[in-house]
Amino acid sequence: MEKVLIDYAEVLSNPFPEKTMAELAQRVGMSTPDFQERYWRHRAPYDTGQSSREYWESVVGSNYKLDDEELSSLVQIDVKGWLDLNPAATQWLAELNELGIRPWLLSNAPHPLADAIDDLPIASAFEGMIFSARIGMAKPSQECFAAATKAMQSTPAQILFIDDRSANISAAAEFGMNTFLFTGEFPTLSQA
Secondary structure (H helix, E strand, C coil), X not given: CCEEEECCCCCCECCCCHHHHHHHHHHCCCCHHHHHHHHHHCHHHHHCCCCHHHHHHHHHCCCCCCCHHHHHHHXXXXXXXXXXXXXXXXXXXXXXXXXXXXXXXXXXXXXXXXXXXXXXXXXXXXXXXEEHHHHCCCCCXXXXXXXXXXXXXXXXXXXXEEECCHHHHHHHHHHCCEXXXXXXCCCCCCCC
16 A cells, blocks of 8 residues: 545544534534535535535525525534644644655545635645545545546555445445544554
């Protein structure tokens, strides 16, 4: 293995806060369970490039008046919820870099979140960052892994892919990548 490819959400970042989900739900007058279900049900197109307006109109429904100011607020609250980094991840990335290993990022993320991650201090730890919204495809599609492999100028067998979702790990393994299912602990540096 020569290269490391790592997911962002719930690997490098902490999980989306329940209080933020509740805040968004309250803001649009929905119960948290109903809002959360709609938030995830409509997420895939947003992750592959759909506009913020189209996504949030799907989530809140046609009865909710979504002016530009309110749309901006929803986007900002949502993005902020995903920017809480896992301190262990920050340390692990620093250790990788000290060893001369500059990983790549592969994240299912809409445009506003991708732009925000670009501005995080950890962005400098990566050789490159690939976001689903920018390439128009998302994990676990084989096309997404093919695009990542091409960007990395590598072969699947030379890549260690780290993700917290079993479906993504299975798809990457099927594509020919080495995989590590993240369950709270990062691989030891001798494994990377």
